[in-house]
Amino acid sequence: MAETIYTVPVSEAFEADCECPVCELRRRFENETVDYFAGPSLMEPDTRIVTNDTGFCSRHFGMLFTSQANKLGLGLTLDTYMQEQISRIKKYAGGVRLDLSEDSEDGAEQAPAKKGLFKKKAAAPSGAKNLAGYIRKHECECAVCKKLDYTMDRYIDIIFHMYRGDKNFREKFRNTKGFCLPHTALLIETSGKKLSGRAADEFCETVSALLIKNLERIEKEVDWFTKKFDYRNVDKDWGNSRDALQRGIQKMTGNIDVTK
Ligand SMILES: [Zn+2]
Ligand SMILES: [Zn+2]
Structure with a gap:
């Protein structure tokens, strides 16, 4: 079977001494992908468009931070990502009042209705709901996860492709x-x-x-x-x-x- 960019990592993972070659494939590609986003790619405008949009999940921001490869680069990525997200958050929050000073004035806690706060804040609940909805959707997005999910699907295809057509691979598979x-x-x-x-x-x-x-x-x-x-x-x-x-x-x- 002809070797491709996908078959070589699959073969290597199935030769590794491990408890799960698919976990092994995922681990290797995850590290490569984190290195990719921590490397020169982050200065490319196309990459920045993606990372400003999706950012990274908690796990992958953590991995980017601990990889220490490029703290300045991570800072630049985080900066423009936050700028983009702040503008979106403002849009989704809509009617949320930014000036909170009135709440801290005397008596606000005891008698909010008298001060007319409910009326003034009328737009806030729906704005805040939209904001929560956006945050929940955004939480599921991550530039590393997206690449990882796509590539793992390809790897699974390749595993079956090799299992179907390659006797040596079937043997390797059975010996894992x-x-x-x-x-x-x-x-x-x-x-x-x-x-x-x-x-x-x-x-x-x-x-x-x-x-x-x-x-x-x-x-x-x-x-x-x-x-x-x-x-x-x-x-x-x-x-x-x-x-x-x-x-x-x-x-x-x-x-x-x-x-x-
Ligand atoms: Zn596994
Ligand atoms: Zn992620």
Whole structure:
């Protein structure tokens, strides 16, 4: 099978010693994407248009900040992003009164009606509701997540494409330690669209068997991890259990951050 920009990372992730090659693909591409937005691209007007519009989610702003690659660049990106968002927030907030001085005057708390505050603020509730609606929608947007979601969809396509047409890849697939719970479900759910009847059945059986076999393996490792706390086991070998908690958490949730 011809190698493409997508097949090489897929092959590499399936060769990595990990609890889920799809998590591994995601982790690698996420780091690359964060580096991309922390790098020279942030000075490009086209990139700035995107980041001013969507910004980054909490996780990815956090990753951009801790990558430390370019604090000035991150500052410039944050600055124009905030400028754009302030102008939108003002638009959505509409009738919200910016001058709050009257509220702090004497008696305002006790007798707001007498001072006519309700009347003056009439436009605020609907404006604030629109604002909350905008913030909720905006929370789901992120320049890194958007690229990541798009590319992960391509990677899933490629996994099925390679599974269909490449015997060596099928072998590699069967020799992995399986997938985390969320990615197991994703692969099973997608298989019907990507493989024909019998091949899809065989694929699902393989993925399910890999899951059960490897869940049992990690559970034993977690179990031994807990038994190592018993004084009678202090001198016994850790085996593979030193990082069993991290791998158990990844397997059950797809959270790969704990394995770093
Ligand atoms: Zn996974
Ligand atoms: Zn994000």
